[in-house]
Amino acid sequence: MSDRDFDIELRLLIDAIYLKYHYDFRGYAGASMKRRMTAAMVRFGCRTLSQLQDRLLHEPGAFPALLDFLTVQVSDMFRDPGYFLALREKVVPLLRTYPSLKIWVAGCSAGEEVYSLAILLREEGLLDRSLIYATDINPGALQRAEAGVYEVERIAGFSDNHKRSGARSSLSDYYTARYGHAVFDKSLRRHIVFSDHSLATDSVFAEVQLVSCRNVLIYFNRELQDRAVDLFRESLCRKGFLGIGAKESLRFTASADAFDEVAREDRIFQKRAA
Amino acid sequence: MRTAGASARIDAVVIGASAGGIEALSVLLPVLLPGFRAAVLVVVHLPRERPSLLADIFTQKCAVPVIEAVDKEPVMPGTIAFAPPDYHLLVDEGPQLSLSADALVNFSRPSVDVLFESAADVYGTHLMGIILTGGNSDGAAGLEAIRRVGGMAVVQQPETAQTSLMPASALQRVPDAQALPLDGIATLLRTLNPGDRP
Numbered sequence: 001m002s003d004r005d006f007d008i009e010l011r012l013l014i015d016a017i018y019l020k021y022h023y024d025f026r027g028y029a030g031a032s033m034k035r036r037m038t039a040a041m042v043r044f045g046c047r048t049l050s051q052l053q054d055r056l057l058h059e060p061g062a063f064p065a066l067l068d069f070l071t072v073q074v075s076d077m078f079r080d081p082g083y084f085l086a087l088r089e090k091v092v093p094l095l096r097t098y099p100s101l102k103i104w105v106a107g108c109s110a111g112e113e114v115y116s117l118a119i120l121l122r123e124e125g126l127l128d129r130s131l132i133y134a135t136d137i138n139p140g141a142l143q144r145a146e147a148g149v150y151e152v153e154r155i156a157g158f159s160d161n162h163k164r165s166g167a168r169s170s171l172s173d174y175y176t177a178r179y180g181h182a183v184f185d186k187s188l189r190r191h192i193v194f195s196d197h198s199l200a201t202d203s204v205f206a207e208v209q210l211v212s213c214r215n216v217l218i219y220f221n222r223e224l225q226d227r228a229v230d231l232f233r234e235s236l237c238r239k240g241f242l243g244i245g246a247k248e249s250l251r252f253t254a255s256a257d258a259f260d261e262v263a264r265e266d267r268i269f270q271k272r273a274a
Numbered sequence: 275m276r277t278a279g280a281s282a283r284i285d286a287v288v289i290g291a292s293a294g295g296i297e298a299l300s301v302l303l304p305v306l307l308p309g310f311r312a313a314v315l316v317v318v319h320l321p322r323e324r325p326s327l328l329a330d331i332f333t334q335k336c337a338v339p340v341i342e343a344v345d346k347e348p349v350m351p352g353t354i355a356f357a358p359p360d361y362h363l364l365v366d367e368g369p370q371l372s373l374s375a376d377a378l379v380n381f382s383r384p385s386v387d388v389l390f391e392s393a394a395d396v397y398g399t400h401l402m403g404i405i406l407t408g409g410n411s412d413g414a415a416g417l418e419a420i421r422r423v424g425g426m427a428v429v430q431q432p433e434t435a436q437t438s439l440m441p442a443s444a445l446q447r448v449p450d451a452q453a454l455p456l457d458g459i460a461t462l463l464r465t466l467n468p469g470d471r472p
């Protein structure tokens with residue numbers, strides 16, 4: 001099989017997924033998409049992407065399994081503690097000035113980032129006036145996020161990150177350990193709404209003061225990054241905040257000029273007043 | 275397919291290194307002078323949980339610009355870009371740098387194979403891949419991909435490497451790669467694309 005054939009089959013497969021399942025992967029970054037599809041092909045025991053396409057169109061259950069290959073679910077609570085510290089220092093003081101808060105976590109995966117934010121807001125005395133929208137395109141991830149249950153082996157790492165994020169409490173205040181799992185507090189979840197939303201195909205659904213979208217934009221090509229950042233800009237209130245992943249950048253997106261840097265290293269931006 | 279030594283214009287040089295890599299790169303990268311026009315993309319295996327100082331260290335040592343790669347940044351001719359720790363570095367059409375936090379490959383993130391295979395797709399014959407010292411076999415499949423598209427394959431002579439497994443694995447997989455000691459690779463880089471000198 002030549003690389004050219006693979007590229008043709010990849011385009012056809014992505015179109016087929018869009019037509020049949022309405023998941024739009026057309027704007028995802030090419031090189032890493034190619035790797036993930038190659039891995040999926042091997043896992044499904046297919047020799048070509050055309051074979052994989054046949055199975056996707058005709059076998060129920062094949063697409064949900066593929067979706068887990070195509071959407072990367074690596075996450076951690078308080079991932080990059082410096083980001084959360086910067087939120088406390090540079091963003092929370094302004095959030096305090098609003099009587100009620102809406103926050104959007106886009107690409108929330110299994111909820112690690114959402115619970116981190118909820119805990120941070122609780123520590124800063126803001127959770128009671130907050131509503132957090134947590135969105136993703138992977139239904140399995142959303143279910144896990146809603147459950148808020150993580151393997152107990154991950155907690156030491158989470159807790160270490162939490163401490164380094166300027167914690168004002170202990171992570172153990174927020175979960176109960178049960179059968180090798182840590183179950184996070186329902187009182188956090190009361191402030192979170194989980195829903196299916198795609199940055200590739202859906203539109204803005206609320207006005208928010210903070211958008212946190214970390215390690216999602218790297219999976220997109222520039223055009224799709226433009227679309228996503230434009231959604232964030234539209235959704236943010238005047239002088240609202242946007243946080244992105246540690247190695248992501250707004251510099252190469254069309255809306256770069258619409259934001260000022262608030263914390264350069266930690267990738268926190270503020271929408272310009274204009 | 276061209277032989278491993280044939281010379282099309284080289285637009286990008288991709289380098290992979292693991293144990294002993296910083297010392298080896300400290301010999302190689304300082305030979306690049308302003309006027310060198312190929313882009314240099316480097317993966318070094320490092321602890322994943324710490325920020326990397328590679329860009330700072332090599333900015334001190336090198337005469338050309340050195341950066342840590344940022345997602346979607348255009349590939350810059352004459353600039354050395356390091357993969358950030360805990361992210362894969364890839365090349366996308368453009369050419370453009372692209373990062374991913376996908377699963378480890380060969381127990382590594384960043385992985386040399388991931389960089390080399392994506393660069394082979396974009397640069398074809400205009401690519402040179404170099405495998406330096408290291409204690410695993412990451413990069414062997416990537417170097418093979420570079421050869422498959424007619425790019426140039428170079429390996430640090432295993433006997434001269436601080437840790438020989440990585441170059442030895444690459445050489446086993448790509449027997450017609452040029453195996454050279456570091457000073458030989460340095461000369462190769464210095465004389466790459468002779469028309470480019472200022």
Ligand SMILES: C[S@@+](CC[C@H](N)C(=O)[O-])C[C@H]1O[C@@H](n2cnc3c(N)ncnc32)[C@H](O)[C@@H]1O
Binds near residue numbers: 106108137201215
């Ligand atoms: C690597 S995880 C990031 C998790 C978390 N934000 C963090 O930084 O730890 C990327 C998430 O983006 C989601 N995603 C991928 N494409 C998306 C899209 N078009 N719209 C919304 N979410 C998407 C994936 O399902 C996955 O859960």
